[in-house]
C-alpha cells in the first residue's frame with residue numbers, strides 16, 4: 001500500500017541512466033530517502049515534484065525495514081522554489097540552511113515546528129531582496145535542535161540582567177557593559193535587541209515581511225561568526241560555507 005507524505009526535497013543523486021535517489025524532509029515522517037525510477041526521462045511527470053527545495057506531495061511505497069529502500073509511486077509539485085537557484089548567493093544560503101537541517105534531522109521522525117521553520121524560511125528567501133537576516137535568524141533558531149541552549153536572559157559573566165551590551169560566541173549568550181573586554185565584538189544594541197526578540201516562541205520568520213534589514217558589515221560579520229561557530233563548535237560539514245568563503249560571498 002502506498003503512503004502519502006508532504007515534504008521538502010533536500011538532496012538528489014543520479015542513479016543508473018534515468019533514476020534518482022531523493023531525500024526529503026517530510027512533515028509526517030521526518031527525513032526519508034526513496035528510489036525514484038525513470039524520473040530523468042523527458043516524459044516523466046514526477047520530475048517536477050523532485051526539484052531541489054520544492055515542496056511536493058509524494059505517494060510512496062514506504063519500506064519499514066532499514067535494509068529495504070522506499071520507492072516513489074507519484075509526486076505532485078505543491079510549490080517550487082526555482083528562483084533560489086537563479087541567484088547564486090540565494091542558492092548558497094538556501095543550501096546552507098538545508099545542510100544545517102540535514103545534519104540534525106532523524107529518519108522517520110516528524111517535527112512540525114522544524115518543518116514550518118525551514119519551509120517558511122526558504123519562502124522568505126524567495127520573497128525578500130535582502131536575505132542575510134533570514135539565514136542569521138534561522139541559524140540562531142537551529143541551535144536548539146543541536147542541543148545548544150544559548151542564554152539570552154542575562155549577562156553570562158556576572159548574571160546581571162541590566163546594561164546588556166553585546167553577544168558572545170564564547171559565552172553563548174549576552175554580555176553586559178561591565179563585563180566586556182577588548183576581545184569581545186560590540187554589535188549594535190538594535191541588533192542585539194532583535195536577536196533577544198527571536199527567542200520568544202511567538203516570533204516567527206514571517207515577521208521579516210514587515211521589516212527591512214540592509215545587509216551591512218555588521219550583519220556580514222555576525223553571519224561569518226555564526227558560520228565559524230557551526231563549523232568549529234557545532235561540528236557540521238558544509239560545502240556552501242566553503243564556497244561562500246572562497247568566492248567572498250558575504251565573507252568580505
Ligand SMILES: [Zn+2]
Pocket residue numbers: 155156157158159160175176177178179
Ligand atoms: Zn556582566
